[in-house]
Structure formats: structure tokens, C-alpha cells
Amino acid sequence: MSTAITLNGRRVLITGSGQGVGRGLAHAFGAAGADVLVNDLRTERAQEVVDEIREAGGTALAVPFDVTDYESVTSAVGQAGSIDILVNNAGNAGTEGFGTRNRFADTEPADWEAFLRVNLYGVLHCTRAVLPAMVSGGWGRILTIVSDAGRTGDPGGAVYGAAKAGAAGLTRSLALENGRFGITANNISLGTMRTPMTEPLWADGGSSPQAKAILSSYAIRRPGSPDDLTHLALVLASDHGSWITGQTICVNGGYSMTL
Ligand SMILES: NC(=O)c1ccc[n+]([C@@H]2O[C@H](COP(=O)([O-])OP(=O)(O)OC[C@H]3O[C@@H](n4cnc5c(N)ncnc54)[C@H](O)[C@@H]3O)[C@@H](O)[C@H]2O)c1
Numbered sequence: 001m002s003t004a005i006t007l008n009g010r011r012v013l014i015t016g017s018g019q020g021v022g023r024g025l026a027h028a029f030g031a032a033g034a035d036v037l038v039n040d041l042r043t044e045r046a047q048e049v050v051d052e053i054r055e056a057g058g059t060a061l062a063v064p065f066d067v068t069d070y071e072s073v074t075s076a077v078g079q080a081g082s083i084d085i086l087v088n089n090a091g092n093a094g095t096e097g098f099g100t101r102n103r104f105a106d107t108e109p110a111d112w113e114a115f116l117r118v119n120l121y122g123v124l125h126c127t128r129a130v131l132p133a134m135v136s137g138g139w140g141r142i143l144t145i146v147s148d149a150g151r152t153g154d155p156g157g158a159v160y161g162a163a164k165a166g167a168a169g170l171t172r173s174l175a176l177e178n179g180r181f182g183i184t185a186n187n188i189s190l191g192t193m194r195t196p197m198t199e200p201l202w203a204d205g206g207s208s209p210q211a212k213a214i215l216s217s218y219a220i221r222r223p224g225s226p227d228d229l230t231h232l233a234l235v236l237a238s239d240h241g242s243w244i245t246g247q248t249i250c251v252n253g254g255y256s257m258t259l
Pocket of ligand 1: 015016017018019020021022039040041042045065066067068088089090091092093118122145146147148189190191192193194195196197198
């Protein structure tokens with residue numbers, strides 16, 4: 001019996017995979033033999049990742065589009081052909097940067113748009129675009145990268161957390177509606193990772209009060225790295241994950257533990 005995870009012949013679309021967590025996932029899926037569609041808002045970032053995957057012997061194509069624009073999403077998915085695995089990864093922790101904390105009472109509706117459009121609408125758009133072909137093909141995997149901000153609450157990040165909780169809720173309904181078509185849907189909920197999104201936190205070696213407070217709340221006192229979730233994502237996306245659905249699996253250094 002082989003325990004290696006291979007995704008040969010599977011086509012995966014990973015949103016926001018021009019850097020950070022998505023880039024790590026794109027490399028892992030490429031190494032596992034999947035045909036990787038590297039999406040990002042920024043064309044040059046997507047193309048860089050494609051070049052890296054190809055140099056490593058994998059197969060990849062850049063599919064730049066904005067996940068918040070449903071027409072662009074459907075047009076890109078239509079051109080790409082059927083997609084077996086969708087990783088909803090594109091996210092936005094706020095236009096003012098990750099460290100910015102705003103109490104909900106101090107926000108206005110105009111401030112909410114940026115969070116909801118990417119973190120919730122982006123997931124709705126991409127999932128809606130790929131799902132019909134998964135249903136008719138009788139196989140599919142949907143992974144959505146969410147945040148502990150949406151599970152445990154996040155003082156100062158309420159709207160981001162609400163958007164992530166909404167996306168996580170969608171996953172559970174997708175699992176129930178589509179299990180009979182051979183489709184699974186799961187969330188991976190992350191604690192604070194070291195990626196370009198959070199880089200300001202670590203720029204001074206993580207010595208700021210905010211960085212120290214975050215790390216002291218983790219059993220494993222370091223920020224996560226994209227490598228911390230890649231193997232989990234591969235399992236969930238493979239045939240080995242065929243009886244795991246509707247779940248939210250935390251990759252968070254032991255930040256919170258629930259039964
Ligand atoms: N970094 C963390 O600490 C952390 C914690 C919890 C959850 N997450 C989630 O993990 C995911 C990846 O985060 P990251 O840290 O790698 O972020 P990042 O900001 O480093 O990278 C995100 C990528 O998504 C792209 N993107 C943004 N908006 C897009 C859009 N509208 N359409 C297409 N692409 C778009 C960006 O150009 C960027 O390349 C996000 O969903 C984020 O919310 C991150």
C-alpha cells in the first residue's frame with residue numbers, strides 16, 4: 001500500500017496564490033502532480049509562481065482575475081475548463097494592513113466592503129463557478145482557508161472575522177448538499193502565519209507588544225508558516241480525504257482547542 005499523496009490528473013485552482021499561504025499550496029499541489037491554476041489579482045505574482053512550479057518539474061498556468069468580480073471569475077473558469085479541486089485562499093485582512101485594529105462601533109458600512117467582498121463574496125463567486133462541473137463529473141474538493149478570527153472572535157477585527165465565519169458556514173452547507181456527488185468541502189482555519197500579509201508584525205523580530213501577545217497565546221510559540229498546512233491540504237484534496245467533509249480543521253499552534 002502506498003501512502004504517498006499523488007494528485008496526478010487533477011486540476012486545482014488556488015485563488016490568491018501569488019504569495020503567502022496560497023503560494024505554498026501551489027508549490028505543494030504542483031509537487032504532488034496536480035495541474036495548478038495559479039490565480040492572483042496581480043498577474044506578475046501569479047506568473048512568478050507558475051515559473052517556479054514549472055522549473056521544479058510541475059505543470060501550472062497563471063489565471064489572473066479578481067475573485068470579487070463574478071463575471072471575471074466565471075469567464076476565467078469557463079476558459080480554464082473543468083476544475084477538480086478549488087482552494088479558496090484569496091483573502092484580505094483590511095485595506096490599512098494586518099495590524100490595524102478597529103472596534104466595530106468605530107467602523108462604518110463603507111469600511112466593511114473590502115473584507116466582505118474578498119473573504120466572503122470571493123468564496124461564493126469561485127465556488128459557484130466551479131461547482132456545476134464537479135457535480136456532473138461526480139468528484140470534487142473544495143477547501144476554504146478561513147481564520148480563527150471567525151471561530152473565536154477577534155476584537156478589532158470583527159468584520160474580517162464575520163466574513164471568514166460566513167465562508168466557513170457556506171462550507172458546511174456545501175458538504176451537505178454535494179456529498180452524494182462525490183464532492184467534499186472543508187475549511188482550514190489558520191492562526192497567525194508569517195506571510196506578506198502579516199510581515200509588519202515580524203519586521204522587528206516579533207518584539208512588538210502585539211506580536212508578543214499573539215505568540216504568548218499559542219501553545220507552540222511561533223507564527224505559522226505556509227508549510228504547516230500544505231500536507232493537510234493535500235490529504236483533504238486527495239482520494240484519501242473522501243470521508244472527511246464539512247469540517248473546520250485548525251492549523252494554529254494550539255491557539256484554541258475545542259472538542
Ligand atoms: N496570514 C495570516 O496570519 C492568516 C491568518 C488566518 C487566515 N489567513 C487567511 O489565509 C489566506 C492567505 O493569507 P496570506 O497571509 O497568504 O495573505 P497575503 O496577503 O500574503 O496573500 C494573499 C494573496 O491574495 C491575493 N488577492 C487578494 N485579493 C484578491 C482578489 N480579490 N482576487 C485575487 N487575488 C487576491 C493577493 O494579491 C495576494 O497575493 C487568506 O484568506 C487569509 O485571510 C491568513
